[in-house]
Amino acid sequence: MPMDRYVITGKQRLEGKIRTSGAKNASLPLLAASLLVEGKSTLLDIPRLADIFSMIEVLENLGAKVDFQGEALIVDSTDVSRWEVEETLMRQMRASNLILGPLLARNGRVRLSKPGGCAIGSRPMDQHIKGLKEMGVKVKERHGYIEASVDQLKGAGIYLDVPSVGATENLMMAAVLAKGTTTIYNAAREPEIIDLQNFLNKMGAKIRGAGMDVIRIEGVDKLYPTEHTVIPDRIEAGTHMVAAVMTQGDVEITNVIPEHLEPVSAKLRQAGADVSIGDDYIRVKSKGRIKGLDCKTMPHPGFPTDMQPQFMALLSIAEGTSIITETIFENRFQHVDELRRMGAHITLEGRTAVIRGVDTLEGAFVEATDLRAGAALFLAALSAEDATVLEKIGHIDRGYENLAEKYRNLGAKVLRVSSEGSV
Numbered sequence: 001m002p003m004d005r006y007v008i009t010g011k012q013r014l015e016g017k018i019r020t021s022g023a024k025n026a027s028l029p030l031l032a033a034s035l036l037v038e039g040k041s042t043l044l045d046i047p048r049l050a051d052i053f054s055m056i057e058v059l060e061n062l063g064a065k066v067d068f069q070g071e072a073l074i075v076d077s078t079d080v081s082r083w084e085v086e087e088t089l090m091r092q093m094r095a096s097n098l099i100l101g102p103l104l105a106r107n108g109r110v111r112l113s114k115p116g117g118c119a120i121g122s123r124p125m126d127q128h129i130k131g132l133k134e135m136g137v138k139v140k141e142r143h144g145y146i147e148a149s150v151d152q153l154k155g156a157g158i159y160l161d162v163p164s165v166g167a168t169e170n171l172m173m174a175a176v177l178a179k180g181t182t183t184i185y186n187a188a189r190e191p192e193i194i195d196l197q198n199f200l201n202k203m204g205a206k207i208r209g210a211g212m213d214v215i216r217i218e219g220v221d222k223l224y225p226t227e228h229t230v231i232p233d234r235i236e237a238g239t240h241m242v243a244a245v246m247t248q249g250d251v252e253i254t255n256v257i258p259e260h261l262e263p264v265s266a267k268l269r270q271a272g273a274d275v276s277i278g279d280d281y282i283r284v285k286s287k288g289r290i291k292g293l294d295c296k297t298m299p300h301p302g303f304p305t306d307m308q309p310q311f312m313a314l315l316s317i318a319e320g321t322s323i324i325t326e327t328i329f330e331n332r333f334q335h336v337d338e339l340r341r342m343g344a345h346i347t348l349e350g351r352t353a354v355i356r357g358v359d360t361l362e363g364a365f366v367e368a369t370d371l372r373a374g375a376a377l378f379l380a381a382l383s384a385e386d387a388t389v390l391e392k393i394g395h396i397d398r399g400y401e402n403l404a405e406k407y408r409n410l411g412a413k414v415l416r417v418s419s420e421g422s423v
């Protein structure tokens with residue numbers, strides 16, 4: 001329930017092992033890509049998160065049949081005849097806009113409500129639309145809707161003004177069945193893009209270059225259902241790494257791909273933490289109070305914006321002064337006011353935050369304003385003095401599977417209280 005709350009007792013040292021779930025931001029495009037084939041796709045290790053259930057609702061609204069069968073999620077998109085999704089479903093989650101590319105490739109037509117802004121920014125789609133138009137798509141934007149249609153998608157050379165993750169994914173999924181070759185320049189390089197390429201190539205697509213800034217897609221006539229295990233969630237794993245440091249703990253995070261976390265590992269080492277890497281795990285040990293540092297969010301392989309709030313919580317108890325610059329989203333400092341309520345000393349100048357470290361945060365009543373802000377406050381509460389009540393944790397449910405249970409296994413004292421008051 002979105003209005004549930006956590007009651008968190010601070011100063012609990014975390015110790016032990018925690019398994020990362022499958023990546024939310026890889027699972028969402030994989031689900032959308034399942035629309036490209038007539039038949040049953042099998043997806044493994046998909047996390048049971050609110051955002052995943054929202055995307056499943058969107059696919060079902062289009063005519064697909066989607067069920068969890070044990071560990072597997074089966075998407076049967078044989079009868080996907082509809083090309084329009086109910087407004088309420090579309091506005092529930094921004095990433096539902098990832099149906100744009102696959103539906104155009106499948107049915108040549110789609111009408112979707114622009115998912116609208118969210119707490120962290122306006123979330124425009126101009127790059128998605130620019131690329132589709134270059135592939136021959138007619139696009140009308142009226143009354144907050146996007147109406148797009150095309151007889152036959154054609155390959156094109158597309159230069160993205162910004163390395164947008166969503167635009168790169170939508171254009172890849174449109175291009176796989178286009179006539180001719182599409183080249184995306186200044187493409188996003190996130191690991192989730194590589195996972196999408198691997199899934200599509202298993203379906204019979206011909207894509208090369210994901211993970212670099214030029215991706216080449218040779219259109220094919222048909223794609224076939226396949227099976228795929230989603231990559232682990234690097235942002236969930238990074239959140240756990242910060243939790244270990246903030247609680248002076250010693251935590252081994254399993255089911256990770258270490259190179260996906262290089263930017264986070266490097267920063268934590270710079271701050272003075274002990275980060276050791278295995279082939280599919282990372283162990284983080286605190287070596288005492290961390291030192292302040294400067295941090296600037298950048299597209300991958302730079303420091304991820306989705307780890308910025310969590311790092312702000314970390315740096316608010318560092319020794320010395322730190323500077324965080326958020327270059328990706330224009331409004332991703334919603335967590336600052338709530339951290340201040342816990343005693344953090346943070347001043348904002350536009351997209352720059354100056355954090356003067358304090359010895360410890362204090363428990364308080366705070367609320368999650370968005371997914372990663374909620375995660376930051378969860379971490380702050382674990383390290384603070386006394387207890388913290390964290391409200392509106394539905395935001396956190398969107399991106400973290402079984403969070404309280406996973407942390408209780410590490411020694412945290414976290415109670416989930418439902419909005420109806422039951423524990």
Ligand code: EPZ
Pocket residue numbers: 024025026028095121122123124125126127128129162163164165166167188305306328329330371372399
């Ligand atoms: C994806 O969002 C992630 N979501 C976000 O994670 C992540 O923060 C973001 O990439 C950046 O890494 C999913 O993958 C579902 P973008 P996306 O298009 O694709 C501008 C989380 O917490 N832009 O790369 O929407 C845009 O305004 C979420 O898990 C345009 O200008 O991000 C933003 O400033 C939050 N025009 C920047 O690019 C466009 O057409 C990055 O946006 C598209 C984007």
